[in-house]
Amino acid sequence: xxxxxxxxxxxxxxxxxxxxxxxxxxxxxxDTDVSALNIAENKGIIKKGxxxxxxxxxxxxxVILSIYPDSVVKFLTKNKAxxxxxxxxxxxxxxxxxxxxxxxxxxxxDIEFVxxxxxxxREKKGLAYADSKVFKGxxxxxxxxxxxxxxxxxxxxxxxxxxxxxxVTKVHPxxxxxxxxxxxxxxHIIAVALINSDDEKYETGKFIGDSYRELTRISNIxxxxxxxxxxxxxxxxxxxxxxFEKQLTLLKNGLIENDKNLLMNLFRESSIRREKLE
Amino acid sequence: xxxxxxxxxxxxxxxxxxxxxxxxxxxxxxDTDVSALNIAENKGIIKKGxxxxxxxxxxxxxVILSIYPDSVVKFLTKNKAxxxxxxxxxxxxxxxxxxxxxxxxxxxxDIEFVxxxxxxxREKKGLAYADSKVFKGxxxxxxxxxxxxxxxxxxxxxxxxxxxxxxVTKVHPxxxxxxxxxxxxxxHIIAVALINSDDEKYETGKFIGDSYRELTRISNIxxxxxxxxxxxxxxxxxxxxxxFEKQLTLLKNGLIENDKNLLMNLFRESSIRREKLE
Numbered sequence: 001x002x003x004x005x006x007x008x009x010x011x012x013x014x015x016x017x018x019x020x021x022x023x024x025x026x027x028x029x030x031d032t033d034v035s036a037l038n039i040a041e042n043k044g045i046i047k048k049g050x051x052x053x054x055x056x057x058x059x060x061x062x063v064i065l066s067i068y069p070d071s072v073v074k075f076l077t078k079n080k081a082x083x084x085x086x087x088x089x090x091x092x093x094x095x096x097x098x099x100x101x102x103x104x105x106x107x108x109x110d111i112e113f114v115x116x117x118x119x120x121x122r123e124k125k126g127l128a129y130a131d132s133k134v135f136k137g138x139x140x141x142x143x144x145x146x147x148x149x150x151x152x153x154x155x156x157x158x159x160x161x162x163x164x165x166x167x168v169t170k171v172h173p174x175x176x177x178x179x180x181x182x183x184x185x186x187x188h189i190i191a192v193a194l195i196n197s198d199d200e201k202y203e204t205g206k207f208i209g210d211s212y213r214e215l216t217r218i219s220n221i222x223x224x225x226x227x228x229x230x231x232x233x234x235x236x237x238x239x240x241x242x243x244f245e246k247q248l249t250l251l252k253n254g255l256i257e258n259d260k261n262l263l264m265n266l267f268r269e270s271s272i273r274r275e276k277l278e
Numbered sequence: 279x280x281x282x283x284x285x286x287x288x289x290x291x292x293x294x295x296x297x298x299x300x301x302x303x304x305x306x307x308x309d310t311d312v313s314a315l316n317i318a319e320n321k322g323i324i325k326k327g328x329x330x331x332x333x334x335x336x337x338x339x340x341v342i343l344s345i346y347p348d349s350v351v352k353f354l355t356k357n358k359a360x361x362x363x364x365x366x367x368x369x370x371x372x373x374x375x376x377x378x379x380x381x382x383x384x385x386x387x388d389i390e391f392v393x394x395x396x397x398x399x400r401e402k403k404g405l406a407y408a409d410s411k412v413f414k415g416x417x418x419x420x421x422x423x424x425x426x427x428x429x430x431x432x433x434x435x436x437x438x439x440x441x442x443x444x445x446v447t448k449v450h451p452x453x454x455x456x457x458x459x460x461x462x463x464x465x466h467i468i469a470v471a472l473i474n475s476d477d478e479k480y481e482t483g484k485f486i487g488d489s490y491r492e493l494t495r496i497s498n499i500x501x502x503x504x505x506x507x508x509x510x511x512x513x514x515x516x517x518x519x520x521x522f523e524k525q526l527t528l529l530k531n532g533l534i535e536n537d538k539n540l541l542m543n544l545f546r547e548s549s550i551r552r553e554k555l556e
Contacts, residue, residue: 119487123552139484169484179485182476187489190468192548193525195555197518198460205556206417206447207457209397211465213556214492220552223545227538234533240475241530245523247471252519255512260505267501270470274401274498277473278483278491 004028004060005046006053006075008036010122011092012066013130016045018163021132028056036127053079062155063089068225069232073102085110088152092118094180096143096173098232104147112152115173117141118165119184123220132164140165143173181236186244188226189237191219282306282338283324284331284353286314288400289370290344291408294323296441299410306334314405335360340433341367346503347510351380363388366430370396372458374421374451376510382425390430393451395419396443397462401498410442418443421451459514464522466504467515469497 003024005012008031019027029046030053031037037049050056057063057079065072072091083089089111093099096115103113120138122129140160144153157168171179195216198204204212230237247266254262281302283290286309297305307324308331309315315327328334335341335357343350350369361367367389371377374393385391398416400407418438422431435446449457473494476482482490508515525544532540 119485121487121489138488139486141485167484171480171485175480176485179480179482183482183486183490187472187493189526189529190472190493191489192544193522193529194465194468195548195551196528196544197521197525198551199521202449202453202457204457204461205554206445207397207419207449207454208417208461208555209399210416211399211469211496212461214495215465215468216552216555217492218489219548221545221549223542223549226545227541230533230541231536231538234536238530238533241526243475243477244471245526247475248467248519248523250474251467251471252516255508255516258509258512260509263505263508264501266470266474267499267504270473270494270497271499271501273473273476274494276483277486277494 001061002026002028002059003062003064004030004056006030006063006065007067007071008033008040008046008049008127008130009066010125010127010129011118012064013040013045013127014120014132014134015064015066015092015163016040017130018132018135020045022162022164024162028060030056039127053082057082057087058084060084061087062159063087065089065091068228069093069095069099070228072099073106076103077106080106080108083108083111086112088112088114088155090114090116090156092116094184094229095233096176100143100145100173104145107147112149114148114152114156115143115145116156116160117143117176117180118160120165123218123222125222125225135164137164137166140168141176142168142170143176144170145173177233178236181233182240182243185230185233185237186240188218188221189230189241190244191216192221195219279340280304280306280338281340281342282308282334284308284341284343285345285349286311286318286324286327286405286408287344288403288405288407289396290342291318291323291405292398292410292412293342293344293370293441294318295408296410296413298323300440300442302440306338308334317405331357331360335365336362338362339365340437341365343367343369347371347373347377347506350377351384354381355384358384358386361386361389364390366390366392366433368392368394368434370394372462372507373511374454378421378423378451382423385425390427392426392430392434393421393423394434394438395421395454395458396438398443401496401500403500413442415442415444418446419454420446420448421454422448423451455511456514459511460518460521463508463511463515464518466496466499467508467519468522469494470499473497
């Protein structure tokens with residue numbers, strides 16, 4: 001199987017590394033950044049790099065699009081004529097409803113698109129931060145549509161398991177976006193609000209433990225990408241923020257009222273939930 | 279130097295392990311839980327265990343109180359007569375103003391108390407989760423008072439660096455409690471609110487990445503301990519929650535108004551802050 005990765009950033013680069021590690025060796029790269037292509041070639045994680053799709057796409061059975069959601073649509077429009085008949089395309093983006101709708105409008109009948117979301121990332125961007133370990137033990141989500149064949153799904157699912165994901169779950173794109181607003185987007189919003197609420201009177205770094213480190217890691221955020229993801233999933237995200245604010249208010253009231261029982265109950269509930277999480 | 283650790287839970291046990299690792303071998307333990315004492319003796323991380331202070335305290339130069347804040351006061355009251363003259367006592371609790379005031383009222387003139395806060399912990403409790411690595415590279419805070427001699431401070435500071443803390447910072451107890459409300463207590467409140475806001479329609483564990491894992495780790499919380507810590511530092515904590523809520527509202531408004539510029543600015547600010555954090 002000939003594979004091409006579109007976008008050799010932190011995620012595309014991690015795919016290239018992980019594919020190489022598990023024996024896929026017919027892997028190519030497309031990126032507008034020539035230096036990223038050169039580095040990837042020199043590292044031996046792609047056979048050859050291309051700055052556009054014209055020459056390579058019609059040879060590839062699987063196309064992994066690890067670029068921003070809007071760029072996925074643009075890439076498909078621009079390269080529509082070049083895909084190999086029967087090719088399977090998959091993406092790595094964090095929102096699905098708007099993407100599915102935009103893609104399926106323009107998808108050629110003889111190619112397949114399996115919408116995928118590897119739930120693994122890094123707060124840094126660029127090939128330099130790529131790391132095959134990022135996928136180890138992580139969750140992978142596929143959002144099939146009426147148009148997706150089980151054969152195409154199987155190809156993407158097998159690849160995900162091969163490169164280290166621990167489980168592949170299939171849900172409707174709508175469910176995906178509602179779930180992800182809570183499990184991924186809300187944590188990013190919280191992390192940003194937390195670190196931005198620091199009054200910076202002192203050198204905060206001297207007074208932190210792992211809790212602050214962990215809760216703020218993702219506040220170092222790729223603003224361009226996440227602004228796009230958030231605004232394309234606004235209703236779900238606002239609902240998740242509201243639910244979170246309600247719980248915060250409960251805790252605040254427990255503090256204001258010195259209500260030990262209420263607080264203890266909320267902490268018991270959160271502990272039980274965390275214990276059974278994975 | 280003869281050292282006794284009061285309370286062989288996750289923190290006291292980690293002290294015992296870390297002390298052993300760096301060559302302190304005249305270390306004793308006090309705990310009401312005989313099985314914890316037996317385990318610690320068998321592991322060779324304490325020389326001998328005691329269920330109260332009567333017999334051992336008057337031999338010890340350094341007393342590490344790794345018990346809840348209220349228990350520190352109770353232990354000192356109960357064992358007032360037994361401390362060795364000139365002994366240095368130190369605690370490991372996460373709040374200082376109320377503790378300092380309660381302790382200094384009852385402290386014997388011929389013993390010293392260095393109020394300390396090792397900013398390292400585990401969400402689990404009990405000796406079974408003790409781990410000397412928890413201190414490696416962590417922050418240690420000392421809150422000197424008018425009564426604390428520099429000699430006593432030096433002893434506690436040296437010990438902290440010996441067992442792996444990367445830096446010891448001294449601040450006034452009031453500053454400590456204001457800082458810690460933000461860097462430690464607020465993250466715990468946020469983690470609890472986040473996991474409790476899950477509507478649990480789906481198996482959340484299948485749809486999470488590292489961000490959700492990290493932001494909820496500390497929602498598995500020792501409710502008894504943290505309720506005490508929160509209520510004893512209520513004003514500071516409520517102020518930190520308010521500041522956080524203001525930032526959350528900013529982000530929410532950016533989403534509602536589709537204000538890309540505002541969002542990008544907030545993400546740029548959070549990224550800069552996180553980069554320079556440590």
